[in-house]
Amino acid sequence: MYFSTTAATFALFSLFTVSLAQTFTSCNPMNSTTCPADTALGVANYTIDFTQSMMTDTVWNATAGSVTYGDDGADFTINVRGDAPTVQTNFYIFFGQVEVWLKTAKGQGIVSSIVLESDDLDEVDWEWIGGNDSYVQTNYFGKGNTTSFDRAAWYPVDDPQGGFHNYTVDWTAEKLEWFIDGQSIRVLNYSDANGGKNFPQTPCNVRLGIWAGGDPANANGTIEWAGGETNYNDSPYTMTVKKVRVTDASRGTEYVYGDETGSYTSIKVLNDTTPIKLDGEDSTSAAKTIKQKWNGLPQTTKYIIIGVVGGVLLIVASVFAFCCIRQRRAGKHERLIEDAKYEKNAAEVLAYRADMTKMRFDKSKGPSVHVSPIIGNGGAAFQNYGQTQPMMGGMRSPAPQYGHGHNVNPFGGARGYQKF
Numbered sequence: 001m002y003f004s005t006t007a008a009t010f011a012l013f014s015l016f017t018v019s020l021a022q023t024f025t026s027c028n029p030m031n032s033t034t035c036p037a038d039t040a041l042g043v044a045n046y047t048i049d050f051t052q053s054m055m056t057d058t059v060w061n062a063t064a065g066s067v068t069y070g071d072d073g074a075d076f077t078i079n080v081r082g083d084a085p086t087v088q089t090n091f092y093i094f095f096g097q098v099e100v101w102l103k104t105a106k107g108q109g110i111v112s113s114i115v116l117e118s119d120d121l122d123e124v125d126w127e128w129i130g131g132n133d134s135y136v137q138t139n140y141f142g143k144g145n146t147t148s149f150d151r152a153a154w155y156p157v158d159d160p161q162g163g164f165h166n167y168t169v170d171w172t173a174e175k176l177e178w179f180i181d182g183q184s185i186r187v188l189n190y191s192d193a194n195g196g197k198n199f200p201q202t203p204c205n206v207r208l209g210i211w212a213g214g215d216p217a218n219a220n221g222t223i224e225w226a227g228g229e230t231n232y233n234d235s236p237y238t239m240t241v242k243k244v245r246v247t248d249a250s251r252g253t254e255y256v257y258g259d260e261t262g263s264y265t266s267i268k269v270l271n272d273t274t275p276i277k278l279d280g281e282d283s284t285s286a287a288k289t290i291k292q293k294w295n296g297l298p299q300t301t302k303y304i305i306i307g308v309v310g311g312v313l314l315i316v317a318s319v320f321a322f323c324c325i326r327q328r329r330a331g332k333h334e335r336l337i338e339d340a341k342y343e344k345n346a347a348e349v350l351a352y353r354a355d356m357t358k359m360r361f362d363k364s365k366g367p368s369v370h371v372s373p374i375i376g377n378g379g380a381a382f383q384n385y386g387q388t389q390p391m392m393g394g395m396r397s398p399a400p401q402y403g404h405g406h407n408v409n410p411f412g413g414a415r416g417y418q419k420f
């Protein structure tokens with residue numbers, strides 16, 4: 001298991017660098033020239049809005065747990081101990097921008113994170129601690145070198161758990177720059193990262209995830225860094241990602257390490273393979289539930305739809321009312337006729353009675369007459385054919401995964417970039 005490199009800077013790294021080395025022997029391009037190529041993003045600009053689209057397996061790999069979709073986007077939720085939903089892109093970028101709109105998770109010891117990670121362990125981080133609703137930690141690593149304590153830096157953010165913010169990293173060969181809502185908060189120049197040696201400079205994929213740094217089984221340093229032990233009784237803890245935009249400055253279709261230096265100058269940009277098939281706005285989006293589609297619609301579109309549906313209902317209602325009134329009118333008319341008939345009948349009856357009375361008088365007997373007046377049709381009764389149940393499916397989470405309660409830095413644990 002490999003912890004967040006940040007966490008690893010604390011107590012545990014002697015133990016974990018050992019397992020890390022063992023874990024990554026097979027295809028760290030620093031040690032091997034036969035690692036498979038990294039699939040590149042292939043387009044200059046990839047955007048996915050999780051209120052409208054879901055991740056597809058082609059583009060995103062859920063390396064731990066599963067993501068669900070709610071009103072605000074993709075939810076990464078810790079329900080029970082061992083949960084640590086995490087995804088990473090199957091594509092890599094070789095410099096570029098990564099913009100993520102997210103709302104971080106509350107909860108002591110809960111870590112929300114955005115990570116750029118390369119095959120030789122260059123890393124760029126955003127990390128939020130659930131017990132701290134006013135700061136974000138930025139960090140970086142070169143070649144998995146965790147021997148320094150001066151890389152992490154905290155910056156204020158206004159209520160990251162309460163609202164969405166635009167967290168963007170702009171990454172070139174010269175510098176790394178972190179932005180919050182368009183404000184530059186940190187610049188790392190190449191030369192300032194140990195003369196470039198610790199500067200992230202190899203193709204990275206993008207990872208989003210939540211994990212319990214405060215899990216009681218974690219090392220003390222990790223728990224301390226995460227702000228204390230996690231109390232699972234207060235779950236769920238949810239990080240919500242609304243939107244991701246990634247640009248790839250190199251625009252290749254594959255990136256290959258040309259040697260074992262891990263230097264950006266050694267990376268070969270190939271452009272001869274088919275680019276990855278993207279999801280999201282730039283291509284066919286994955287199927288979504290009606291509810292998600294509805295939620296994803298712009299407000300004005302919703303108003304238009306409400307207006308149109310409302311208008312149709314109004315027309316239906318008007319037609320109905322018109323028919324009904326007509327029928328009533330017709331009914332009234334009929335009734336008048338019937339009343340007239342009745343009156344006529346009654347008159348006739350009276351006359352008849354008079355005759356009968358006269359006859360009874362004459363013959364001492366008479367009939368009993370019952371007249372049923374015909375009541376006019378008061379209008380067709382409105383038939384309500386069942387409920388108008390809106391088809392709002394709502395795709396809810398599958399059963400939470402019960403798992404290993406032990407350490408869980410999915411970014412490390414899964415390390416999907418290993419290519420054996």
Ligand SMILES: *[C@@H]1O[C@H](CO)[C@@H](O)[C@H](O)[C@H]1NC(C)=O
Pocket residue numbers: 021022024025026028030031
């Ligand atoms: C891979 O290379 C790095 C850097 O040269 C080194 O620190 C690490 O021990 C190597 N890992 C293995 C398994 O050889």
Ligand SMILES: *[C@@H]1O[C@H](CO)[C@@H](O)[C@H](O)[C@H]1NC(C)=O
Pocket residue numbers: 045046047281282
């Ligand atoms: C990226 O693409 C999105 C959607 O296709 C578009 O709205 C946005 O303007 C583009 N951004 C850049 C920098 O090209």
Ligand SMILES: *[C@@H]1O[C@H](CO)[C@@H](O)[C@H](O)[C@H]1NC(C)=O
Pocket residue numbers: 131132133134135154
């Ligand atoms: C949040 O983190 C910042 C930076 O480490 C620290 O100054 C602040 O006191 C923390 N706030 C809370 C509530 O822990």
Ligand SMILES: *[C@@H]1O[C@H](CO)[C@@H](O)[C@H](O)[C@H]1NC(C)=O
Pocket residue numbers: 145146147148194197198
């Ligand atoms: C790791 O980083 C430290 C601090 O920046 C540096 O002194 C050391 O030389 C680095 N190690 C390697 C192998 O680059």
Ligand SMILES: *[C@@H]1O[C@H](CO)[C@@H](O)[C@H](O)[C@H]1NC(C)=O
Pocket residue numbers: 099166167168179181182183
């Ligand atoms: C997010 O911030 C980045 C960096 O400042 C900026 O380029 C981008 O346009 C912002 N996104 C939106 C949607 O405003």
Ligand SMILES: *[C@@H]1O[C@H](CO)[C@@H](O)[C@H](O)[C@H]1NC(C)=O
Pocket residue numbers: 187188189192
């Ligand atoms: C980074 O380099 C630029 C010039 O390339 C310089 O103006 C800037 O001050 C440097 N930033 C830091 C934090 O040293």
Ligand SMILES: *[C@@H]1O[C@H](CO)[C@@H](O)[C@H](O)[C@H]1NC(C)=O
Pocket residue numbers: 219220
């Ligand atoms: C962690 O801290 C607890 C209490 O402070 C202590 O009992 C335990 O031995 C520590 N564990 C490690 C691995 O340092």
Ligand SMILES: *[C@@H]1O[C@H](CO)[C@@H](O)[C@H](O)[C@H]1NC(C)=O
Pocket residue numbers: 250251252253269271
């Ligand atoms: C790769 O090919 C695409 C499409 O022809 C082009 O837009 C892009 O600039 C090329 N990339 C490189 C690195 O040459």
Ligand SMILES: *[C@@H]1O[C@H](CO)[C@@H](O)[C@H](O)[C@H]1NC(C)=O
Pocket residue numbers: 061062063090414415416
């Ligand atoms: C997704 O990640 C898992 C675990 O890291 C890995 O075994 C699998 O090969 C990955 N799938 C793809 C398509 O990369």
